Amino acid sequence: MMENRLELRGLTKRFGKRIVVDELDLDVRAGEILGFLGPNGAGKTTTIKMILGFLFEDAGTITIDGHDLRRDYERALSSVGGIVENPEMYVQLTGRQNLELYARLHGVRDRARIDEVIRLVGMEQRINEKVRKYSLGMKQRTGLALAIVHRPRLLILDEPTNGLDPAGIRHLRDILKRLAHEEGVAILVSSHLLSEMQLMCDRVAIIDQGRLIAVRMVHELETAQDLDMLGAVLGADAAAAATDAAGGRVDDYDRTPPPPAPQVPVWRIDVAQPGQAAAALEAAGLFRPAAGDRVELPRSLHLAIEPQAMLQVQQTLLANGHVLLQLRRDQESLEEAFLKLTANSRIE
Amino acid sequence: MHKLRTLYRNELYKIFRTRLMLIVVAALLIFPLLQQLGRRQGGGDDLHHADGSWNHEALIAMYDERISETLNFARSDVEDPLYQALEVAVYENTLASYRELAGRRPEIAARNFALDLVERISRLTVWLDPEAAGVDLPAHLPATELIARQQEIIPGIYEDPTRLPSEREAAEQQLAQVEAALADGSHLPYAELMLSILGEASAFGPESAGFYAGRRACYAHLAKRADVSVDALYDPYYIDNTASLLQDISDCERSLADGIDYTRRLPRALSPQRESDIKDQLAIHRYNLDHDLISSSYDQNHGESAYLSSWMLVLFILAVYISIVAASLISSEIESGSIKLLIIAPVKRWRIYAAKYLALITTIVTLSLFSWAWLQLLQLVIHGTQNMPVTVAARNGSAYLLPFVLRNLLDTACFALKLLFYGSFAMMMSGLLRRTAVSVGIAVGVAFLDFIATFVSYNIGWQYWFQVMPFINLDLGNHFYPTLLYRSMSFLGMPPNAAYIPLWFAVLYIVGFLAIFIATGLQALTKRDI
Incomplete structure (x- = not known):
């Protein structure tokens, strides 16, 4: 396969005594969309925040496009675009002003490029309005425009479909697929919308309680054999626990129907x-x-x-x-x- | 470098393109304008007409009020019943004769000295014949015993009671002379006259001796001068200010002669540093006296006092505004999440901090210069060039004149430094607490406390420990000339005692605290998770 755009090695983060990310090793390769899956509190956002420079890691290294984040901070981050949690901008500025500010920080002064990304995310109509007036979906679109305006080699999106309508989600999926498969951008996407991940990602990394549990190709994960294999990795009683846990936690995944009883198909x-x-x-x-x-x-x-x-x-x-x-x-x-x-x- | 510039421009945009900034600029424009227009109309003490001539009615009202106050004081605060009865009678009498005089000759009644005379005559009348003056005395108390009691209460009130009738005659004669002098339009006879009256005034008792001594010195000075305007001579502010200037000169001279610092609340031995300060002060006082740079009540409305009052207003508005802006610079971005935009961008956090700090400095400098320019314009347009207040400064014992505009620029610089201090502190709190409401509250509170502390520091300035508290020693300009703050304190009747710590210490102190504020704020932003 192609080269690694993101390498996490032994990445560890503690909040007080609680270990939130525990010796995480992860690679994201050029040209792929890696889904970052885990229940709430698994450490997905914490990991992303460390990669993007919000949090200081307690141990381990982050290498972006060959540059160590701590030793070569600005160069490492110059090849990254991203959204963490909700896309946040200056609400008193217009979408375009935010975009221009961010682009200038990346050294991009090309107006044509800015117009291009605005068109790409479908925000031509509203981009000159103050962000204060935007809906969450419009912020997501503008956030995506921000994240890609400088042609990043690594794109990190934390729950990017949040607030998008179905057409917007489909549009996002198309954009990401094109970026990855045609332009060779490495993309890391975390999301709770699992069905979306299924449609969007090439590989899935599953994280739980700060630890990486498995990395699989999406189609592998859908087969029964693979599930059995992973079940074995997790331990013998994982399947039994699954049945109990499923009933109580479907609320977290309200877009998909609850799993039916297994006996009758x-x-x-x-x-x-x-x-x-x-x-x-x-x-x-x-x-x-x-x-x-x-x-x-x-x-x-x-x-x-x-x-x-x-x-x-x-x-x-x-x-x-x-x-x-x-x-x-x-x-x-x-x-x-x-x-x-x-x-x-x-x-x- | 382009990243810093981009961040800086963004910060500036965020500060300047807000409704709050619009409100502040409007406040800076409108409030001083209204204030100065009001003063031009003769607002404030109301003693002048718009054309600068005396408002006799207002003067009469002012004196009327003063006498009534004294009467109330005598009624409520004098404990000895006999003394109280006498004092009440004196001032009731004074009020009655004064009102009569005011009705008959307002232009005389309005004048300071006329009041003195009326009071004096009234006092004599009462003391000579309390019963005739309507004082309700205990029936068994004969007049001789009454005078004995008076002498007990106020030792030396009259050396020889037999002199009293001639005193009264003398006073009545003097009143006639005063009226003649007024008709003559000449002030020199008047000043001499006052001198002769006041020569005897120390007989009124020790509690008024100091006051009369000061007045006497003042009139003695004025009697020698031909260039003092008649209006100034009748001007209570001018007389009081001249008197206190003479007092200051005498204090400085005595201090230098005795080697003891009498210019502070508590006298103490004179240090070499203080000695050179006092020499400078003396030079300034003498320059003011010789060039007649003495504040009159006209100046209250049109000169330095008017200018200072606007500056205090501006200082207050800007101190609060800068505290609010600086205290939300970091925290509001973290609270709203907009800092994510900057963190995700390839910029180190110190650049973000530096951009914010530079934007803060720019805001302070811009608003200070803006206020400076606006106040100069107001002074020129509303009060005219002849009313541009000047300041005398001194160096190595010789005084020199600081021109208005230059002096005000220096004031602005001192002022901006103070704002920078407030701002740096507020920004540190913003970074440390990351909660706008709390950090704004603390920053504005500290700025407010500092206003109070400044007053305190000028008054207990000899307490060294107070000088090393944060914020106190910011008036660096005091080492070179009487700054805005220093002059304001003088006007507020709190003679400043500043500039007794060495200059090197003050500089080190300011730089040190600024460094602590900046470094702490920087650490709080760059070394902590967001």
Whole structure:
């Protein structure tokens, strides 16, 4: 593969007695998007803040594009762009003024480049308004423009989809993919939106309680074998713990449905009117509402039904005038893999 | 370097393009303007018409009030019942005759000396015949015993009671002379007359002896001069200021002759440093006296006093404003998160700090110069060139005149230094606490305390420990000339005792504290997590 744009070696950070990041080793390579996954309090933001110079590490080294952060601070940071937590700017200045200020600090005086990134993030209409008037999504877009205006070789984004609408998220994903795969930028993205990570990242680094647990290619992580392998890494009782933990913590991941009970397979049924469809299935006795294993989304139903009843399900739906747009068995998602891996964590 | 410049410009932009700055600039423009316009209208003491001539009605009202105050004092604060009855009678009598005089001859009644005469005659009347003056005395107390009691209460009030009738006649004669002198329009006979009256005035008792001695010296001085204007002579401020100037000269001369410092509250042995200070002071006093640079009540409205009052206002506005700005320079960025923009950029944190500090200095210098220019303009336009106040400074025992504009520039520099001190302290607190509300509160509080401490330091200046407290020794200019602060204290009736610590110490002190403030603030920003 290509060279490492970011190398963390033995990175450690303590807040008082609590170790927040514990001997973390991590590489981000040119041309890849690395997802940085972990539950709240796992140390993701702390790590990012150390890389970007907010926090002083207690031990370990940070090397950015070949420059040691502590020994060659300004040169190291000159090849980084980033957003930490929410993108913060001077609210009394306009988006463009913020952008110009930041660009000048990077030695970029090229107006054409500034206009280019404004267009890239879709902020042409509002860029001359004061940031005070921006919504979170607009700040995210402007923040992204800031982060890339100086053509960084390493891009670090902490929860960049926060506050973006679905179209904005898709747009961001496209921009990041192009930057990484076409321009060779190394990108580190942390996020709670796991489904997004699945769509966006090439590799995923999983961090829990300050320790790096695994680094995998995204497609590897989706396979059962890999999960078993990781389960073995984590210890024998990780799977049992996962079941308990999952119920209590789904609130943290409110964009995705809660995982269904594992015994009966779950089916995803895409229909135009999921509510009426569910009622029809219920009337046919194929599905009992008391079971609690029903999830209804605007365009789809997620039902736990025995496989042998599926033919009857299709017939019932067609008889009731529902066009079956898609029917497939729900795969165990990255979500579940993630929860299993970090099952024994607490939010501190 | 371009990074520092970019950061610096950003800081300046943030400071200058705010509503707060707009408010401060408006305040700096409007308040001194209103103040000076008010003074031009004869505001303040109301003793002058707009054209500078005396406002007799106001003068009469002023004296009327003074006598009433004295009467109230006699009623409430004099403990001995007999003495109280006498004093009340004296001042009731004075008030009545004074009002009569004011009705008959306002231009005389308004004048200082006329009041003295009226009071004197009244006192004589009462003492000579208390019952006729309506004093409600205990019935069994004969007049001779009354006088004996008076002498007990005020020793030496009259050496020889038999002289009293002639005293009264003399006083009545003097009043006639005064009126004649006034009709004549000449002030020299008047001054001589006052001298002769006051020559006897020490008989009034020890508590007034000092006052009358000062007055006497003053009139003795004025009687010798032909160039003193008539108005000045009738001007209570001018007379009082001349009297205190003469007193200062006498104190300095005595100090140098005896080797004891009499110019402070508590006399003490004269150090070589202090000796040269007193020589300089003496030179300044003599220069003021010889060139008649003595503040009159006209100056109260149009000259130095007017100028100083505006400067005190400006100092107050700017001290509070600079404290607020500096105390939020770092903390507000951390609170709002906007510092992230700078931290993520490839700039070391000391550059961020340096840019902020430079912007603070620029703000202080700009606003100080702005205030300076505006106040010069106001003085020129509202009060005219002839009212530009001057200051006399001295070096090695010889006095020289500091021109108005130059002196005010020096004042501005001293003033800016004080603001820089406040600002550096506030910025340190901002970096240490990282909470704007708290650091602004502390910084403004400290600036306010410093105002009070400055007053205290001028008054207990001989206490060395007080001199080494932060903020106290900032008036470096005092080592070279009487600064703004020094002159203000004089005007407020607190004769300054500053500049008795060596110059090298003051400089070291200021540099030292500034270094501590800057270094602590820098450490707080660069060595801590954000």
